[in-house]
Structures are given as structure tokens and as C-alpha cells.
Amino acid sequence: MxxxxxxxxxxxxxxxxxxxxxxxxxxxxxxxxxxxxxxxxxxxxxxxxxxxxxxxxxxxxxxxxxxxxxxxxxxxxxxxxxxxxxxxxxxxxxxxxxxxxxxxxxxxxxxxxxSREAGVLRATLTNVAPYVEGAAGDDVTEALAALGWSAADLDTALPPRIAFAGARHLVVAAATRARLADLSYDFARLEALMRRLDLTTVQLVWRESESVFHVRNPFPVGGVVEDPATGGAAAAFGAYARELGLVPAESVLTLHQGADMGRPGVLTVTLRDGDARVRVGGAAVRVVV
Structure with a gap:
């Protein structure tokens, strides 16, 4: 403190x-x-x-x-x-x-x-009702240009969408883990697009397996290059994955974030059949300086 x-x-x-x-x-x-x-x-x-x-x-x-x-x-x-x-x-x-x-x-x-599990405090939040909407082709093209990505870098099974679970995020999926790991983007250009679309972050995703994903979140509108672990975007992604039928309606997803920044973290996203809201959980610990 x-x-x-x-x-x-x-x-x-x-x-x-x-x-x-x-x-x-x-x-x-x-x-x-x-x-x-x-x-x-x-x-x-x-x-x-x-x-x-x-x-x-x-x-x-x-x-x-x-x-x-x-x-x-x-x-x-x-x-x-x-x-x-x-x-x-x-x-x-x-x-x-x-x-x-x-x-x-x-x-x-x-x-x-x-709750306290094995001596560690874990918090699980229930987000506000989410929604998922289409992303205009011109906006996706501009996002890719700002990121330095090409259309060939995308995973076509996970199409770009805007997802909301308290804040708006543009979901863009990489075809390979190497593409996700190589993040060097035009800060001002991406910030301008995000402000125009009222986005909080861009949610970059690579799918490892049916329920395991790796994610990164550029955050120029917040004044930082990248967010190491993003609970709001994780909830929005859960809504996206369910909306597109990528995962069962009743699912627990594991999102790995921050490893490429040297700050690895794990986010647990829980979807319940018949309940539109998304739950996001994880541990937290005090940082002493």
C-alpha cells in the first residue's frame, strides 16, 4: 500500500x-x-x-x-x-x-x-448482459493494417466480431501462435479506429484446443500498449464463442494471457446453458512495493 x-x-x-x-x-x-x-x-x-x-x-x-x-x-x-x-x-x-x-x-x-481455495483468494464476477455484433469489413481492414496483419494471418473459423460484456472489444483471431506472439502495431492508427468504434481493447485470439485459448489485448485508448490480463474482454470473448457456436452452451474456457509480456496469467470463463451472462474468475494477490 x-x-x-x-x-x-x-x-x-x-x-x-x-x-x-x-x-x-x-x-x-x-x-x-x-x-x-x-x-x-x-x-x-x-x-x-x-x-x-x-x-x-x-x-x-x-x-x-x-x-x-x-x-x-x-x-x-x-x-x-x-x-x-x-x-x-x-x-x-x-x-x-x-x-x-x-x-x-x-x-x-x-x-x-x-472464495478461498488452497489458501488463495479467487474472485468470480458475473458480467452484465453481453451482445455480439458484426464488424464492418472496412473496419476490419483498417484494424489489420494498424496491426500489421494480413488476411492470411486470420483464423477463418473465428471471424472478426465486436463483442460486449460491459465494454466493447473487437475480436480478431490469429491463425497461428507465432502470429499472436509477434505484436508490433501502429499505436496512433489503432487508437483512432478504436475511438471511432468505441472499443476498449482489441481482443487478439489463438485457439489451442476446444476450450483453451491464448489472448492478447492492445489497449492504446487507455494509454498503454498492451493489457496483460483482461477480464472484461475475456467475458466478451465468452459471449462471442457461444454466439458463434464455437463451444457448447455449457462450457468452461481457459484463457492464457500475458506470457508474451513476461506476465503470465490465467482467466477462467464460465458459460451456463440458459444464462446469457458470462462469469470470469481468477486469483489475485497483493503487490508489495
Missing amino acids: TTNTGTSPDVLRYTAFSTDPAGGNPAGVVLDATGLDDATMLAVAAELGYSETAFLTADPAGAERAHAVRYFSPKTEVPFCGHATVAAAVALAERDGAGDFVFATRAGTVPVTV
Whole structure:
């Protein structure tokens, strides 16, 4: 924890989707953001430098274990962030005990359950209702140009789509693991496209097996080149995989992310038959600096 003086908030540091502080995706967590304005929260997130920081306030209705949550990247506020949700829920569980929490986010209400498994706290969030829509051909062409990919680099069994589960993500599938590993893109060009399409990340995917995927998430709109582990995009991908019939309606998917950045993490995506919402779970641990 960084303890600040004056009106500056106390900022906790956690990494989500890993049991190793050097893995997964680091997030800032402010458990009491009461009285902080937008400019202050943005400044805190920018100073911390993580892809997102979660700012919590008590539920205005006074409900126990319920919190309003806002998420800021170093450049802007985002409507929802999965890894910062997992980090915040584990931070609350360490303070208040494991169990159920409710987060009121700009994207909607997100229930989160924290359990302790083999001594490790794991959080599973239930995303808001997802949707999947087509991606215009010109937009896909522009995305590929910004990424430096060609049409031959794509896995045609996983066609590009825009998927939402709290935030919008363009899903683009690579034909090979080597293509996914080689990420060097035009930051400004991809950022411009993403802003025009209101995208939070681009979800780059390679399918290893029926239920195992490797993913990467360029995040120029947030001011960082790549997000190491992206819970919101994982939920959106779960909705995409189900919508396109790539996996059974009742499925547990394993997403590996961050290995190409030296920060490996594992995200578990659960789909339930008859329930449109997607669940994303993983471990989180405190980062001591």
C-alpha cells in the first residue's frame, strides 16, 4: 500500500489472474474514494501507471458488501474493467472476509463472489448482459493494417466480431501462435479506429484446443500498449464463442494471457446453458512495493 498524506487516497496494488505478484495484470485499488472528483481519480491512475485503477465508495443505499465502483486508466475513465474488479474484490475480502459482493459500475450491476481455495483468494464476477455484433469489413481492414496483419494471418473459423460484456472489444483471431506472439502495431492508427468504434481493447485470439485459448489485448485508448490480463474482454470473448457456436452452451474456457509480456496469467470463463451472462474468475494477490 502507498500511504498518501493530505487529501490523497490510499492506493493498494494487486495483480489479478495470477498467484505470482510478477504475473497477471496489476491494478490499483482505492477502497475509499469518497470525495474524490474525476480529475483526482484520473491523476491517481496516471501516476500509478497501471492499465486501470478501481475507485470504490460505499453503496449510497447503505447495503452491506455493496459498493459503487469507477475505473480509470492513465488516460480516461472506462465503463468496466474485469481485472480491477477481481483485484478490488480480493482486497475487500482480505478486509471484510470472503463471500459475496455487489459492484455498481457504469456498465451495470456486477455480482462478485470471493472464495478461498488452497489458501488463495479467487474472485468470480458475473458480467452484465453481453451482445455480439458484426464488424464492418472496412473496419476490419483498417484494424489489420494498424496491426500489421494480413488476411492470411486470420483464423477463418473465428471471424472478426465486436463483442460486449460491459465494454466493447473487437475480436480478431490469429491463425497461428507465432502470429499472436509477434505484436508490433501502429499505436496512433489503432487508437483512432478504436475511438471511432468505441472499443476498449482489441481482443487478439489463438485457439489451442476446444476450450483453451491464448489472448492478447492492445489497449492504446487507455494509454498503454498492451493489457496483460483482461477480464472484461475475456467475458466478451465468452459471449462471442457461444454466439458463434464455437463451444457448447455449457462450457468452461481457459484463457492464457500475458506470457508474451513476461506476465503470465490465467482467466477462467464460465458459460451456463440458459444464462446469457458470462462469469470470469481468477486469483489475485497483493503487490508489495
